[in-house]
Amino acid sequence: MILTSRLSIFIVFLMIFTSCKNENNALEAEHTINLSDYEKHLITLSSDEFQGRKPFTIGEEKAVNYIADEFKKLGIKGAYGDSYFQNIPLVExxxxxxxxxxxxxxxxxxxxxxxxxxxxxxxxxxxxxxxxxxxxxxxxxxxxxxxxxxxxxxxxxxxxxxxxxxxxxxxxxxxxxxxxxxxxxxxxxxxxxxxxxxxxxxxxxxxxxxxxxxxxxxxxxxxxxxxxxxxxxxxxxxxxxxxxxxxxxxxxxxxxxxxxxxxxxxxxxxxxxxxxxxxxxxxxxxxxxxxxxKFQNSKNVVGIIKGTEKADECIVYSAHWDHFGIGPKHNGDSIYNGAMDNASALAAMLETAKAFANLKEKPKRSIIFIAVTAEETGMTGSAYYAKNGVFPPEKTIANLNYELLLPMGRMKDVTITGFGQSELDNYVADAAKEQDRYIVEEAFPENGMYYRSDHFSFAKVGIPSLFIKGWQDSRAHGKDWAKQQIKNYWETAYHKPADEYNPETSNLEGCIEDAKLFFKIGYKLANDDSYPTWNEKSEFKAIRDKSLLNLKK
Missing domain, CATH: 3.50.30.30 (Glucose Oxidase; domain 1)
Incomplete structure (x- = not known):
């Protein structure tokens, strides 16, 4: 009995030690996400030099090479052998x-x-x-x-x-x-x-x-x-x-x-x-x-961190790199820089990727980071990847998609676009609590945003997918102020040349907090044994159920 008791104490001690070690591992990596590196990515990707990042242009070449180079600097491997690029057969x-x-x-x-x-x-x-x-x-x-x-x-x-x-x-x-x-x-x-x-x-x-x-x-x-x-x-x-x-x-x-x-x-x-x-x-x-x-290949940029125990399962992070390039002039400007749509989100994904790359102990499941092409013209790049992915849908645990992070400072809320769709909401709630934030459904569900970004491509093949960000409740200025900022963006900058980064009027602290939130959620998912499911009333549940049958065969 004494031996059994001592063994039980040792096991409990070992579990506590392991848990603390894993927690410290995650916190140390998360703290590498910082404003300086984030802003550098944002400024570069939304600069006039990148000419609005339109597919098939010099803007595409600069954008995809920049992202691939950043993955390489972080030590994140290309998903296709020595290559980071998935060729997408498109026509303009x-x-x-x-x-x-x-x-x-x-x-x-x-x-x-x-x-x-x-x-x-x-x-x-x-x-x-x-x-x-x-x-x-x-x-x-x-x-x-x-x-x-x-x-x-x-x-x-x-x-x-x-x-x-x-x-x-x-x-x-x-x-x-x-x-x-x-x-x-x-x-x-x-x-x-x-x-x-x-x-x-x-x-x-x-x-x-x-x-x-x-x-x-x-x-x-x-x-x-x-x-x-x-x-x-x-x-x-x-x-x-x-x-x-x-x-x-x-x-x-x-x-x-x-x-x-x-x-x-x-x-x-x-x-x-x-x-x-x-x-x-x-x-x-x-x-x-x-x-x-014009028939030509465009590129998704895909990096991978292999899992330690369940390398055949993955979490996918996604953000689109494209915008509208050079188009009709507005107020003398014809470059559609796409600073918030979607350079701000790409920068956040790169920072999250950096945190995973800095983990001393890599997660159990593999992590995919994908910067997709042609979101603005029908989510084409993500749709192609969802059906031709590095991992099949039944082995893809979840998709976490970055889109339209606005520089409004730290937010009290985490807005879930598509709230109630899946059990992923619970993962968001836990991570938000760690940041002293609360979850809330989107303020303008009539806009159909759940069907307007790349997470939808993953949802359509049954993969539980998240579209989240701080969006409604500013810590410094409150809800009405945040609502006005969103309104101003839609009216003056969305899909216009005015979507530019202005450091004098921007507060990026909330974007950094969101990048850390994405890391917390993905880290937990990557070390779990469970498969989060769609809720009963979700239109995607039947698709997922059917794909998971492949695992039982």
Whole structure:
């Protein structure tokens, strides 16, 4: 008994010693995250020298080489043997749609002006695309959602036609929490889904009706970046998609409806019911889009720290390196530097990576750090990696994604975009508590941010994914001040040349705290034995459950 008792005491002592040792190991590494190194990354990546970091440009070359060099300096290995680069087969399109569209309606011609009234592009990898005599149909929100007993295409054949659909979803329009997810946008509210569904229905084209409040951004955000696009190369040249993908202003749409003998406001109200039936405007669209095509590889930058015990499992950190390059001038400036979107986040990922690299004892699970291309044009780089990753989805424990860290100083909150989706919320809560912070759901769920950054690519293949940052409650200035800072950013800088770093008006302490938060969460996940799961009501749970069956075979 004495021997057993002594053995038990020794085991307890050993466990305490090991726990303290691991904790000290993590704290020492975390303390290497610092403002000086962070700011250096931010200044460099958002400088004019990097020309807005657009794929296929000198900006890409400078950005990906800088990130790879930083990984190398930290001692983080390339994920592809001696290389840090995953080649992504992309095609860049520069669009030239007709300057005007003339539509013959019941009460006379309606003329739509490019940029002022509409924007348009084509996913077809063809030099010219013609839309000829395509009937225009109003299809409500353009949603088919059996779980909500909803089908806006029921009873109408839109094959070969052009559909007009409202942005967002009926929950936002009604603010009814029992309809879809109320004020929180679902994926059904995103333009990407609407494009996908229109194609499944056989439509020739689709135009989303823009309204600033429902979209979550103004018309200028769209027009700034409408002349070009980047997509994955496709064997069918994307002919399975709609030939026309575009937007039309609500003002222009109202005029078109009125000239067609229809009441736009009344039909929009009817569209919030699942009894709504699509309506033809009894007029046709004739339209041409020309495209200049550039086929080329872009690059994801991928570094890896191999795990010590479960090297075949991984945690993935992600942040996109791209922005919009050189574009239309605003206030004399044409370089879209993307300081907050997304150089600030890249800098935070590099600092988190440094902390992992400085661990004296590396974690049990492997860690992947990936700077992805082409987020701004449809999360293309992350979508490619999610399906062609270093580790398969069933061996990828979680994704932690950095996006839009604003220099507002230290925050009391940790905002979880997509709050309630998975058990990862619990990991965030524990790490936030260590920083004397609290977790909170996003303030503007109607903007659909969970579907607008690279974590969504991982979620779509079933990998539990996080999108977090301090966003709502400033330690120094409070909630109203933070809300105003966010508002100012959306209105004056988002996707504009004004997204630049100004050290005189910036406080980076909160960004440093967020980088440390990411480290705390990833370190715990990397040393756990468990697999965090999606919550029961998450749309991604079934995908994850199916992929995990591979582990049992």
């Amino acid at each position: 399109q520069n669009f030239t749609p007709d300057d005007t569209i003339s539509i013959a309606t019941k009460d006379g011609d309606v003329v739509l002006e490019k940029t002022k009234d509409y924007i348009a592009r084509t996913p077809y990898l063809d030099s010219i695309v013609n839309i000829k005599n395509s009937e225009i149909v109003f299809a409500g929100y353009g949603i088919v959602a059996p779980e909500y007993n909803w089908n806006d295409y029921e009873g109408i054949d839109v094959k070969g036609k052009v559909v007009l659909v409202l942005v967002n979803d009926p929950g936002f329009a009604t603010q009814d929490p029992k309809l879809f997810k109320g004020n929180s946008m679902t994926y059904y509210g995103r333009w990407a889904y609407k494009y996908e569904e229109a194609a499944r229905q056989g439509a020739k084209g689709i135009m989303v009706i823009h309204a600033t409040k429902a979209a979550g951004y103004g018309w200028q955000v769209l027009t700034n970046t409408s002349s070009s696009g980047i997509s994955l190369q496709a064997k069918d040249n994307n002919h399975s998609k709609c030939a026309l993908q575009g937007w039309i202003t609500d003002t222009a749409c109202k005029n078109l409806f009125e000239k067609s003998g229809l009441n736009f406001d009344e039909l929009s109200k009817q569209a919030i019911s699942n009894k709504f039936k699509a309506v033809s405007l009894n007029c046709d669209l004739n339209f041409t889009i020309k495209s200049e095509l």
